[in-house]
Amino acid sequence: MKINTDGVLLGALAAADDPMSILDIGSGTGVIALMLAQRFATAQIDAVEIDESAAKTAESNFKNSPFADRLRIYASGFKFFFEEHPGRKYDLIVSNPPFYINSLLSPGAKKNQAKHAGEGFFEELIQTVSKQLNGNGVCWLVLPQDTADIVKALATKYGLYLQKDIKIRSFENDEPHREIVVLGFQEISTEIATLTIYNDVNVYSEEYKLILQPYFLAF
Helix, strand or coil, X not given: CCCCHXXXXXXXXXXXXXXXXXXXXXXXXXXXXXXXXXXXXXXXEEEECCCHHHHHHHHHHHHCCCCHHHEEEECCCHHHHHHHCCXXXXXXXXXXXXXXXXXXXXXXXXXXXXHEECCCXXXXXXXXXHHHEEEEEEEEEEECHHHHHHHHHHHHHCCCEEEEEEEEECCCCCCCCEEEEEEECCCCCCEEEEEECEEECCEECHHHHHHHCCCCCCC
């Protein structure tokens, strides 16, 4: 599971009001959780990852980081995690989830698991978030646009409101290809923003570089 643009943007942008407890759902090798540990110096961070080999890599990454005492990895799906820990609630929940719904599956089983979701996956995810999020907490998700539309409708069903919507595009004149949606229980005016990744081919925008400068030595 390689580091990808979706994940690092989520890790760099996700925020809450002084979060003390954070959950990363579908953590992969732990990049987002590590970025959040760097940003929020007092937060305890749980990460769940259903792929056992990825979870082992995340565990190694956590142990070898300066934030080892604040990071915990669980090799399980989020439903099983909360069956074992039903009382846990979080100030900030983040996820870069599987995002292809009802599409042709890729040849590799691991890729299928990492990138494809069944019809009920997102309903289970949003329902779980609505139960495990603290009253003033927020959930940040990075999604393709069509999936984002589904998630926004599900959020309303489970008492969550769209607080922020960041549309991500490759170039200034492109249509957005991803959205970061921020959900919470507080009904506030939705903040709409746009983020452009490139100024030109292989030339990152100043906005993108500024966001990721604390994490990428190249910036």
